[in-house]
Amino acid sequence: MKNKRYEIDMCNGSIMDKLISFSLPLMLTSILQLMFNAVDIIVVGRFDSSSALAAVGSTTSLIHIFTNLFVGISLGANVLAARHYAAGRDKEMSETVHTAITFALLSGIVMAFIGVCSAYPVLKLMGTPSDVIGQSARYMRIYFMGMPFFMLYNYGSAILRAVGDTKRPLLFLSLAGMANVVLDLLLVIVIPLGVAGVAVGTVASQCVSSILVVRCLCKTEGSYQLKFSMLRMKSVHLKQIFQVGIPAGIQSVVINFSNALLQSSVNSFGSIAMAGYAAANNILGFLYVAINAVTQACMSFTSQNYSVGKYKRMDRVLLNCMILSVGTAAVLGVGSYVFGGTLLKIYTTEGDVIRYGLEILSITTVPYFLCGIMDLIPGALRGMGHSAVPMILSVIGTVGTRIVWIYGMFPNHRSLYFLFISYPASWIITILMQAICFYFVRKKCIRHILQAA
Template sequence: MAQSQVKRYSIDMCSGPILPKMLRFAIPLMCSSMLQLLFNAADVIVVGRFAGDNSLAAVGSTTALINLLTNLFLGLSIGANILAARHFGAREDEELSKTVHTSMLLSVLSGVLLTAVGVAGARQILTWMQSPPEVLKLSVLYLRIYFLGMTATMLYNFGAALLRAVGDTRRPLYYLSAAGVINVALNLLFVIVWKLDVAGVALATVISQCISAFLVVRCLMKESGAIRLEPRLLKLHPAKLRQILRVGLPAGFQGILFSLSNVVIQSSINTFGETVVAGGSAASSVENFVYVAMNAFHQANVSFTSQNLGAGNYRRIWRVLALAQCCVIVVGLLMGCSTVFFGPRLLRLYTHSPAVIDCAMQRLYIVCLPYAICGIMDVAVGTLRGIGYSVLPMIVTLVGACGLRLVWIATIFQIPAFHTIETVYWSYPISWIITGAAHFICIFFAMRHLKRRMMPEAS
C-alpha cells in the first residue's frame, strides 16, 4: 500500500523484459531533456534572429561556464537518484523517505550557493575565459539574471531525479512541456515586443524554471508512501547526506572536469573572433539535442542498474548494459547523421549569416557525426555509477578526457600548422575514444568484483 500511488507511473526494472521498459523510461526522459534544452535554444534562436550576432555570441558563449558552475550540484542529484533507486529496489521505505527529504533540502542550499557565486563572479570568470570585448557586457548581464533562477533549477533537477529513481519519467515531461511553452512565449514577448535583448531571454528562462520547479515539488508533496515530500520532515540526515555525497561528489567533479576542459576549449574558440564564436554557439545548441537523446539511455542505465543492485540481480545488470549500449548506438548514429544532413536548415533558425552557418557546419562535421562514441562512453559510466563506483569513472575522465583535451590545446593546437578551429574540435572525438575504452576495462574488473560479492557460490 505504501507504494500504490507511484505504481501508475513507476516501472518494475527488476523483472520482466528489459527493452520495452527501458524505452518506456528513456523516451519521456529524452523528450524532457530536449524540452529543457529548448529553454536555452529558444534564447539562442530569438536573440540570433531578432537581436543580432553579438547577442547570439553573448548567450551561447556562457554555456560552458554555466555547466562548469552547476555540474557539481547536478552530480549530487545523480547521487540522490542512485541512492533512492537502490532503496526503492530493496523496498526500504524508511531509508527512501530520508533520502527524499535530505535531497530536496540539499537542492535548496545548492541553488542559493550557486546564485551567490554566479551573480558575484560573472564578469571576472568571463574575463578569464577571454570572452570577446564586444559581447562581454551582454554576457555578464545574461549570466547574472540566469543565475537568479538557480534555486528553482536545482529543485527541479533533484525532484525529477527522485521521480526517475522509481521509474517515473512522464510527469517531469509534462511539467517541462508547460514551462517550455511559457518560456518560448515570454522570449518572444520580452525580446521582440519589449526589446529587452539578452536580459529578456534570461528572464524568460528564470520564470520557466520557477514554474517547472513548482510543479515537480507539488507532485512530490501530493504523493503517498516513501517518495512523498513533507516540508516539516526536511532535514539533512547525516547518513543519507554522506551516501549522496559519496556517489554524487565524484559524479559532480567528473562533470566539472568535463566542463573545465570545455571552458579551456571555449577560450580557444573565443580567440578566433565573434563569427566563429557565434557559429560554435549555434552548432553546440543543435548538437546538444543529439547528446541529450543519447544521455536518456545513460540515465536509464543508472536507474535500472541501481534498482537491480538493490534487488540483488547480478546477471540482469549485464543485460541492462548491453541493451542500453545498443539503444545509444542506434540513436547516436541516426541523430548525428541527420543533424549534419539537415544542418544548414537547422542553423538558419539561429542566424541568417552565411559566414556563421559555415563556421557552425565545421563543428557539426567533426563533433556530431561521431557523437555515438560519446554515448557509448556515457552508458559505460552509468553502469559503474549504478553498481557503486563513482570515484573510478571520475579518475578515468580526469586522465582520459579532460587531461587529454588540455594537453591537446597546450601542444598540438599551439603548432602553427594546426592552429585552426578544426584542431580544437577534433579534441572531442579523440578524447571520447580513449576515455570510453578505459571505462570498459574498468567495467570488466568492477563486475568481476561485484559477482564475487553478490554470487559467492560462483567464485
C-alpha cells in the same frame, strides 16, 4: 495504486521495452530543458544581433561548470533512492527524499550567490571580447538568480526517475517550456530587453517547473512523499548521496572546464566564430541529452537490480542500453551532419556564422555514438555504487586529451576543424580505459552479491 501507473518495474520482465518507456520521456524532458537555452539563443540570434547570440552562447560552458557539480550530486540521490525503493525500505526512502530536497534548496541559494558575484571576472578571464562581455555578464547574473528553482527541479526529477517515473517531469517541463517561449518572444520583440529578456524568461519558466515537481512529490502517496515539516539533512544519507554524486559532479565540472578552455580557443577567432560555435554547440547539446537519457536509464535499472542481487539482469541491462544508445546517436548524429546547414539557419541567417558552425559539425556529429558509449559505462558503474574511479578515468581521458590538443597541437594547426578533432579523439581514449575498469569492478560486485546471498 494512483502512482503505480507512472512507475516501472525495473527488476522483472522484459528489458528493452521498459528502457524505451523510461528513456523516451526522459529524452524529451532533457531536450525541453535544453530548449531553455536554445530558445534564448534562437530568439536573440533571429531578433537581436550576432553579438547578442555570441553573448548568450559564450556563457554555456561557464554555466555548466558552475552548475554541474550539484546536478551531478543529484545522480547520487537517484541511485540511493532507487536502491531503497527496490528493496522496500520505506523509512530510508523518505529520509533520502527529504535530505536530497533540502540539499537542493540550499545549494541553489549558494549557486545563485556565486554566479552573480563571479560572472564578469570569470568571463574576462576567459578572454571574452569587449563587444560581448557586458551582455554575457548580464545574462549569466540573471540566469543564476534562478538556481534555487533549477536545483529543486533537478533533484525532484531524480527522485521520480528512481521509481521509474519519467512521464510527469516531461509534462511539467512541457508547460514550463511553453512559458519560456512566450516570455522570450515577449521580452525581446515586444519589450526589447535583449539578453536580459531571455534570461528573465528562462528563470520564470524554471520557477514553473520546480513548483510543479515539488507539488507532485507532496501529493504522492508513496514512500517518496515530500513533507515540508520533515525537510532536513540526515548525515548518513547525505554521505551516501555524496559517495556517488560528488565524483559524478566533479567529472562533469572538469569536462566542462575543458570545454571552457576550448571556448577560449574559439574566442580567439572572433565574435562571428563564437556565434557559429554557440549554434553548433547547441545542436550537439541535443545529441548529448538524447544519449544521456539512456545513460540515466542504465544507472537507475542497474541500481535497482544491484540492490536485489540480480547481476545477470544487470549485464542484460547494459547490453540493451548499448544497443539503444548507439542506435540513437547514430541516427541523430548522421541527421545532424546531413541537415547541418538547415539546422543552423534556425539560429541565424548570417552566412559566416553558418559556415563556422558547419565546420564544427562536420567533425563532431557522425562519430557521436562514441560519446554515448563513453558515458554509458560510468553510468553502469555508478548504478553499482562505484563512481570515483570512472570519474578519474573520464578526467584523464577526456580532459587530458583536450588539454594536450589545445596547448600542444592546436597552435600549429589553427583551424576550428582541427580544434574539434579533439572530441572524437578523447572519446576513443576514454572508452578504452572505462572498459578495462568496468571488467574489474563488475567482478568485484558479483563477488559481493554472491557473498551477501
